[in-house]
Amino acid sequence: AWLALYANHFPPDLIADLSRRLAVAVAVNALISFAPGVSWEAHLGGGVTGFCVALLTHLLRPSNGWKSLAAAAVLLFLPLVFAVAMKRTIEYSATWAPLRYHEDLRQQRERMQILPDSTHYPQVAVLYAKATYANLRGSPEQIAAIRTRVGQMKAGADAARGTVQGLTVTSGDADFRRQTLEYLDALIQFAADMLEMTTPDRKPDPIRAAAWGNQKKLVEAKWKALIGS
Numbered sequence: 001a002w003l004a005l006y007a008n009h010f011p012p013d014l015i016a017d018l019s020r021r022l023a024v025a026v027a028v029n030a031l032i033s034f035a036p037g038v039s040w041e042a043h044l045g046g047g048v049t050g051f052c053v054a055l056l057t058h059l060l061r062p063s064n065g066w067k068s069l070a071a072a073a074v075l076l077f078l079p080l081v082f083a084v085a086m087k088r089t090i091e092y093s094a095t096w097a098p099l100r101y102h103e104d105l106r107q108q109r110e111r112m113q114i115l116p117d118s119t120h121y122p123q124v125a126v127l128y129a130k131a132t133y134a135n136l137r138g139s140p141e142q143i144a145a146i147r148t149r150v151g152q153m154k155a156g157a158d159a160a161r162g163t164v165q166g167l168t169v170t171s172g173d174a175d176f177r178r179q180t181l182e183y184l185d186a187l188i189q190f191a192a193d194m195l196e197m198t199t200p201d202r203k204p205d206p207i208r209a210a211a212w213g214n215q216k217k218l219v220e221a222k223w224k225a226l227i228g229s
C-alpha cells in the first residue's frame with residue numbers, strides 16, 4: 001500500500017529495491033500458505049484486509065474532509081463486521097463442525113457433573129434387573145440390599161434436582177436444565193416404583209410390573225434426550 005501511494009515520490013532505484021523485497025516476502029508467504037495445516041484463506045484475507053486498512057488510514061488526513069470521516073467510519077465498523085462474520089462461520093461452517101462437536105462434548109461433561117454417578121441410566125438398568133429378580137425369588141438379604149441402593153439413588157436424584165432447580169442458567173442452558181429436571185423427575189418416580197416392587201413379601205403383580213417397566217423405559221428415553229443420543 002505504501003509503494004502504491006508514494007512510489008512517485010522516491011528515486012526509481014529505491015522503489016525497485018523495495019519492490020523486489022516485497023515480491024520475495026509475498027512469494028514466501030504464498031508458499032507457506034499452501035503447507036499442510038496452514039490456512040491460505042487466513043493469509044490472503046489478512047493481506048487484503050491490511051492493504052485496505054492502509055488505504056483507508058491514508059484517507060484520515062484532515063484535509064480530506066468527508067473522505068476522512070467516511071474512512072474513519074469504515075475503520076470503526078470493520079472489526080464488528082469481521083467479528084460477526086467469524087462468529088457465524090464458527091457456528092455454521094462445515095469446516096468448524098469437528099471443533100463444535102468437541103466443544104459440545106466438553107460442555108456436556110461439565111454439565112453432567114451435576115448428576116451423581118448413582119443417578120446415571122446405566123445404574124438404573126442394572127438396578128431394575130436386580131429389583132425384578134429380587135421381587136420374584138430374592139432372599140430377604142437381597143431385597144434389603146436392593147432397597148438400600150434404591151434409597152441411595154433416590155437421595156442422589158433429590159439432591160441433584162434441588163441443585164439444578166436452584167441454578168441461574170443462560171438461555172443456552174435452559175433446555176439442558178429442563179431436560180435434566182425431566183430426567184430426575186422420571187428417576188425419582190422410578191425409585192419409588194422400585195421401593196414398591198421390593199416391598200418385603202410382596203406378591204408378583206403383572207399389571208404393576210408392566211407399569212414399572214414403562215417407567216423404566218421413560219427414564220431411558222429422558223436419559224437419551226439429556227445426553228443428546
